[in-house]
Amino acid sequence: MNQMMLAEAPAKMTGAQIFLRTIHDLGVDTIFGYPGGVLLYVYDEIFKQDKIKHILVRHEQGATHMADGYARVTGRPGVVLATSGPGATNTVTGLATAMMDSVPMVCFTGQVPVQLIGNDAFQEADIVGITRPCTKHNYLVKDANDLERIIHQAFYIASSGRPGPVLVDIPKDVTLATAEYKGIKQVTMRGYKPQVVPAAGPMEEAVELIYQSKRPVLYMGGGIVASNASDLVRQFAEKLRLPVGITLMGLGGFPGAHDLSMGMIGMHGGYWANMAMNNADLLIALGPRFDDRVTGDLKKFAVKAKKIHLDIDASSIGKNVAVDVALVGDAKQVLEKLLKIVDKDPERARAFRESITSWHDQIKRWRDEHPIYYPQDMNGVLRPQYVIQSIYDITGGDCIVTTDVGQHQMWTAQIFPFNKPRRWCTSGGLGTMGYGLPAALGAQVAHPDETVFCISGDGSIQMNIQELATAVQFKLPVKTAILNNFYLGMVRQWQEYFYGHRYSNSDLEAGMPDFVKLAEAYGAVGFLCNKPKDVEPILRESLKVKKPVLIDFQVAKEENVLPMVPAGKALDDMLLA
Amino acid sequence: MERKHTISVLVENEFGVLARVAGLFSSKGYNIDSLSVSETIDPTLSRMTIVTHGSDQIVEQIIKQLNKLVNVITVEDLTRERHITCELCLVKVRIEHKADVLKAAEKLRARILENNSHAIVLEITGDEDDLHKAFEALKPFGIMEVVRTGMIAIQRGEHVLVEGKGK
Numbered sequence: 001m002n003q004m005m006l007a008e009a010p011a012k013m014t015g016a017q018i019f020l021r022t023i024h025d026l027g028v029d030t031i032f033g034y035p036g037g038v039l040l041y042v043y044d045e046i047f048k049q050d051k052i053k054h055i056l057v058r059h060e061q062g063a064t065h066m067a068d069g070y071a072r073v074t075g076r077p078g079v080v081l082a083t084s085g086p087g088a089t090n091t092v093t094g095l096a097t098a099m100m101d102s103v104p105m106v107c108f109t110g111q112v113p114v115q116l117i118g119n120d121a122f123q124e125a126d127i128v129g130i131t132r133p134c135t136k137h138n139y140l141v142k143d144a145n146d147l148e149r150i151i152h153q154a155f156y157i158a159s160s161g162r163p164g165p166v167l168v169d170i171p172k173d174v175t176l177a178t179a180e181y182k183g184i185k186q187v188t189m190r191g192y193k194p195q196v197v198p199a200a201g202p203m204e205e206a207v208e209l210i211y212q213s214k215r216p217v218l219y220m221g222g223g224i225v226a227s228n229a230s231d232l233v234r235q236f237a238e239k240l241r242l243p244v245g246i247t248l249m250g251l252g253g254f255p256g257a258h259d260l261s262m263g264m265i266g267m268h269g270g271y272w273a274n275m276a277m278n279n280a281d282l283l284i285a286l287g288p289r290f291d292d293r294v295t296g297d298l299k300k301f302a303v304k305a306k307k308i309h310l311d312i313d314a315s316s317i318g319k320n321v322a323v324d325v326a327l328v329g330d331a332k333q334v335l336e337k338l339l340k341i342v343d344k345d346p347e348r349a350r351a352f353r354e355s356i357t358s359w360h361d362q363i364k365r366w367r368d369e370h371p372i373y374y375p376q377d378m379n380g381v382l383r384p385q386y387v388i389q390s391i392y393d394i395t396g397g398d399c400i401v402t403t404d405v406g407q408h409q410m411w412t413a414q415i416f417p418f419n420k421p422r423r424w425c426t427s428g429g430l431g432t433m434g435y436g437l438p439a440a441l442g443a444q445v446a447h448p449d450e451t452v453f454c455i456s457g458d459g460s461i462q463m464n465i466q467e468l469a470t471a472v473q474f475k476l477p478v479k480t481a482i483l484n485n486f487y488l489g490m491v492r493q494w495q496e497y498f499y500g501h502r503y504s505n506s507d508l509e510a511g512m513p514d515f516v517k518l519a520e521a522y523g524a525v526g527f528l529c530n531k532p533k534d535v536e537p538i539l540r541e542s543l544k545v546k547k548p549v550l551i552d553f554q555v556a557k558e559e560n561v562l563p564m565v566p567a568g569k570a571l572d573d574m575l576l577a
Numbered sequence: 578m579e580r581k582h583t584i585s586v587l588v589e590n591e592f593g594v595l596a597r598v599a600g601l602f603s604s605k606g607y608n609i610d611s612l613s614v615s616e617t618i619d620p621t622l623s624r625m626t627i628v629t630h631g632s633d634q635i636v637e638q639i640i641k642q643l644n645k646l647v648n649v650i651t652v653e654d655l656t657r658e659r660h661i662t663c664e665l666c667l668v669k670v671r672i673e674h675k676a677d678v679l680k681a682a683e684k685l686r687a688r689i690l691e692n693n694s695h696a697i698v699l700e701i702t703g704d705e706d707d708l709h710k711a712f713e714a715l716k717p718f719g720i721m722e723v724v725r726t727g728m729i730a731i732q733r734g735e736h737v738l739v740e741g742k743g744k
Contacts, residue, residue: 132597157647190650191648315638
């Protein structure tokens with residue numbers, strides 16, 4: 001063990017030592033990074049210690065998505081380390097992805113020495129300027145004496161309030177300069193005090209609105225997962241027997257297989273769930289943000305419903321949709337108090353549960369009319385939905401699932417019932433292709449004993465395929481299931497429906513790699529599967545292999561994701577199977 | 578309905594803060610009619626006065642988004658309070674009608690900062706209306722150049738912008 005990690009504060013250290021020591025103090029066990037010229041003092045210190053594991057990625061974008069996957073499954077900030085210039089700019093997509101989905105992350109970038117900043121030095125980029133709009137906050141550290149405090153602030157900002165990515169840019173000379181390591185325990189900031197404790201009045205009002213409603217829907221978003229409030233939401237829904245519509249980001253925040261779950265809502269939500277949303281007389285929005293993929297045409301969205309909106313970010317409330325009751329605060333604290341109000345009068349809650357029976361009957365009728373449907377009789381054709389169903393059946397749902405972006409993502413969200421939070425990683429807001437594999441690696445690093453599946457597409461997987469090398473090097477046995485239809489499937493689907501079947505540049509067949517050989521070239525294991533009867537044996541075999549696995553599921557080429565609310569249409573105006 | 582709003586913002590006096598505020602307005606597509614910023618008596622703080630316009634919903638978003646910035650300490654929409662606004666401008670006027678210009682300057686209570694054979698430079702302060710009237714009065718004599726500080730504003734009465742409010 002290196003002396004620096006053992007030193008008692010105060011002690012003189014270099015910036016590089018303070019960096020490592022401080023993130024260690026903050027509980028960081030893993031860095032996802034890639035070295036470069038300005039980071040060599042830092043990498044030298046990484047070499048000398050064994051407390052913090054460094055996962056060497058193959059592209060800095062991969063590092064950001066790994067940190068993101070790590071953060072989503074643990075709730076702790078993922079940590080990225082990238083060099084200056086191109087290393088730093090390669091993190092932008094991952095930062096924007098984390099920003100849109102409120103994922104805690106701290107990204108450290110190397111910078112050219114302070115004296116050279118602004119001189120167009122080799123590998124210089126103004127990464128603080130570049131990432132200002134796609135981080136929650138960012139810093140340039142100009143003095144080693146500020147480094148420890150800034151790192152503490154960065155972690156506090158990233159993980160408190162509405163979580164998000166924070167970038168800390170550290171010039172090379174700051175990593176070499178000596179400063180005092182103070183052993184800071186906590187930080188306060190004049191301008192940053194997230195409101196977590198809600199005001200009491202609106203909560204009474206919210207419960208009263210619920211009791212007055214006849215067709216309530218609990219509209220649940222990712223804020224519930226971020227706040228670790230899943231158990232409380234479940235109690236709340238059960239006590240009032242509220243049907244629950246879940247956003248893409250909220251999946252797992254409420255058990256997908258629960259009687260009250262209506263599954264996913266929105267553009268590819270179930271018919272019954274969207275009908276319930278748009279016919280409700282009350283939406284109890286707990287931690288969603290009324291995203292356009294959920295609301296469809298805002299002018300026609302849930303017009304009959306009063307709205308209660310809980311969010312820790314006051315700017316989310318009233319941004320897209322006017323609300324009747326605003327609950328600003330941490331979901332966990334708000335729900336604890338809402339439950340207390342409900343528990344004061346169990347008789348009233350019981351009467352309410354009974355009073356909404358006909359509403360539940362109506363939702364069931366909608367569900368029976370148009371269930372999520374795909375042909376079971378496959379005549380030897382491998383359907384993508386069947387692969388997803390099989391992954392669920394074979395694992396019993398006991399696995400972490402990441403996806404990329406497109407049809408496979410929506411099918412997974414529709415078909416795979418996520419019953420627990422923090423088992424589902426997908427790029428919901430930014431829609432980042434290339435997210436799935438590195439996110440799966442990050443999740444696997446956090447939970448080495450869990451089964452981690454990356455469900456991907458033939459387009460998406462090629463966007464960060466180089467991270468197979470990271471998987472092999474660090475023995476991360478992630479199972480990647482490519483639903484290969486030789487198309488950018490979602491683009492093709494839109495072109496089929498809305499652009500006269502003109503498949504402009506969405507056909508990937510020419511140049512499609514042999515994924516089995518590709519896997520083997522990296523030292524991973526590859527399987528090809530194009531028959532329904534082979535799905536189960538191949539999945540079982542892949543689970544036995546203690547290595548990264550890539551399975552090329554060659555599926556029906558022109559399968560569509562349905563139901564679908566065409567962009568800009570009302571939520572109840574769906575294309576159905 | 579769109580309305581003009583005058584928003585006062587206390588921020589940490591650090592590099593990059595102005596870029597964050599300006600960047601917020603440009604990235605979200607909000608309007609900035611004027612923006613002025615300077616250090617306060619407490620050298621760790623700067624105060625901005627932002628004049629913007631938009632619907633009530635947009636202005637509510639502007640205030641919430643400003644509050645989200647880590648370096649922003651207090652945000653207040655002075656339009657909701659009784660307040661005083663003031664702006665300073667320097668006007669360079671041609672000398673051909675010097676006597677008339679000086680007469681107008683007296684009427685406008687302008688300070689004369691330069692008066693020579695090349696130009697007359699006047700300092701005029703007032704609210705938007707006052708400045709507008711001054712420009713109209715001076716235009717016939719030939720305005721060569723105008724430079725304005727942007728609006729600043731302060732609440733009337735005992736109220737002051739303090740740390741912590743609204744966060």
